[in-house]
Amino acid sequence: MGRSESDPLLEFMYPGHGSSSILDIGQGENGIVGSSSNGNNSFNSLTYQNISENSPLIRNNNSANSLVDHNYNSPLSSTSSSCGKSEILVGTTNEKMDLTGTEEAKVKKIGGSGEHKIGQLFATAICGNDITSSIFYTASSCTLSAGKYAPISLSIVCLVLYLFRKIYGEVGSALPLNGGAYNVLLNTTSKQFASVAAALTMISYVATAVVSGSSAMGYLHSLWEGLDVFWATIILLGFFALLNLMGITESAVVAFIIFVIHMVTLCILVFGGFGLYFYKHDWTILINNYQDVNPDIPIGPDQLPCDRQFYWGQDFAYCIYFGFGSAMLGVTGFETSSNFIEQQKKGVFPKTLRNMWAIVTFFNPLIGVLALCYLPTCSIANANSDVLAQLADRIFGKWFHYWIIIDAVLVLSGSVLTSYVGFVGLVRRMALDRCLPQFLINVNPLRKTCHWIIILFFLICSSLFAIVKGQTSTLEGVYAVSFLGVMGLFAIGNMLLKYKRSSLRREIKSPWIGVLLGLVAVFLGLIANIIRNTSIMFYFGIYFSITIFVIMVMFTRARLLKVVLFFSQIVIWWSPQLKARVARSIGDSIKKINSQPIVFFAAKDDTAYLNKAILYIRDNEQTNWVKIIHCYDDQGESIDNFSQNVEFLDGCYPKIRIDFIKVFADFTPSTVEKISIILGVPKNFMFIACPKEHTGSMVIPLSLGDFGGVRCITH
Structure with a gap:
């Protein structure tokens, strides 16, 4: 032979x-x-x-x-x-394995680490904190791009999210395993291509944790001026690392408490705000906003006057399109549930998708309209992440202003927790597939958690936050590209699943037209964000290259060792014994890698x-x-x-x-x-x-x- x-x-x-x-x-x-x-x-x-x-x-x-x-x-x-x-x-040579008369074996999933399964409320809370925390900045960023048409852009995003509810649901039904976009592409394309989706998802989680943690401590600083935002962010990241080390059930309890407080806060804001608005019958601000009246309001040192805003003087289609691109970032976190699907009870995954879609569809457009009722368009665009606090102050006064700030601290912190949960589920799956080092799948015998992954995520986020010196503006662009890239790859994975794996049984099916429309919508949103700020591709390229480099090294480590073996035989020319010893050592390492x-x-x-x-x-x-x-x-x-x-x-x-x-x-x-x-x-x-x-x-x-x-x- x-x-x-x-x-x-x-x-x-x-x-x-x-x-x-x-x-x-x-x-x-x-x-x-x-x-x-x-x-x-x-x-x-x-x-x-x-x-x-x-x-x-x-x-x-x-x-x-x-x-x-x-x-x-x-x-x-x-x-x-x-x-x-x-x-x-x-x-398996020359053996006879006799299993006669045995009972059926209980099937264990590869990603399960012995943790308790969580139900609909806890799973929704983990994902919901991430997707609903975005409303703190989406109302402002969308208005900055779309002006008075912001509620329309926010509503269009809700329609796109409805399409992705079916897209994600079909994939999760056919392939109910951790990994999200990585999982579906792994079962429909090559491992290398699937790793691209994994790299994008990991970048998204890291950027989310750092930006959300920093924003949460920034809100807290407005209440406590003596707070050091930098070290407070590091401590917050460490706290949630400790919480995850205790187990996903305990983490879910904390996430659920935060989620309930946030939902109550948003309900008071929306129902109370509209109730008082219709009670007072003061339509002046809303009419001025839709008539493009340039209000005489004070402008801060880092703020732009109304006639210099991005949306000013632009036509309807222009505003709607770029507003849509900004509003797409208001649904970040929707992909998280697919990365810990194995930790959810049977049938919970599609319910979390439904719940997240319903929450976003109800609150995001209404808050966009409510902001236009109480605040000038220019003030909303300049407010950045402080828009809800200003809106609360205008509706109920200072007490609710402080309430919103506390709620922002909690829910943005919950978004950090969501990043931990999603990152752990994805990295564990990749380590199981030998795309990442094997020590990452070691499980804590006491709490049944993947402690090395949790610690690694904390170190990555903390070091990245230190590298950018607490200035997270560059990470926000990286976050936008990676998130939209993941959604696009998920739609592509769904189409490949339909074409290559059509015979796999699934309880949810998304029509072809829905998948195509979803993919086109995400692509248009990505283009809009890049046009708005072309520099984000530079920073994204840096972070993506580093992440994909680590993964590719794992894929090619056996070949790299062969290269090392080749050159070692040339360099170590003076000692045949040492040359042979090095060759045997490298050969054994290659043999160990390839022996799976x-x-x-x-x-x-x-x-x-x-x-x-x-x-x-x-x-x-x-x-x-x-x-x-x-x-x-x-x-x-x-x-x-x-x-x-x-x-x-x-x-x-x-x-x-x-x-x-x-x-x-x-x-x-x-x-x-x-x-x-x-x-x-x-x-x-x-x-x-x-x-x-x-x-x-x-x-x-x-x-x-x-x-x-x-x-x-x-x-």
């Missing part, structure tokens, strides 16, 4: 021949005897009952080291290797079909070991062609070991769970082609999410 390599330093590149074996997890007295490609018919017996989560055969994380010490006699160890004197890989086995559940023996799966794995996963598994429930079914085709492909790819395992059982979530436990392969490294309603014995019962993380990789 051409697997041997004369240079022992390069033996790590050739993992050896594949094997053929049989696994019986059906009912019956006897296991099915299988054969190995090396002709050895002696079998080791292994029962499902003997395997526990503490077994040395089970890998509890994805950094599975498949290198076996020569003194370790594993029942799954390969009996031969073409790698000379190198350590052999744990394989990948499972592909094959429904048919077509060579082109199998080859397509292997090509995807080769191009997207860092591995040199593929296990092709075929589940069948008919003992009379001939699978000779399967073995021959797999053996043929095994010879075509000398740098990939391809095993073939026959499983006498239906393809069900329980079967997949048992195989995952026995082989020690996490389910996010178990792939299938997109199944039809009935593909042989492979039947999808409800959705791909029922399998707990198995991925679709081919069309």
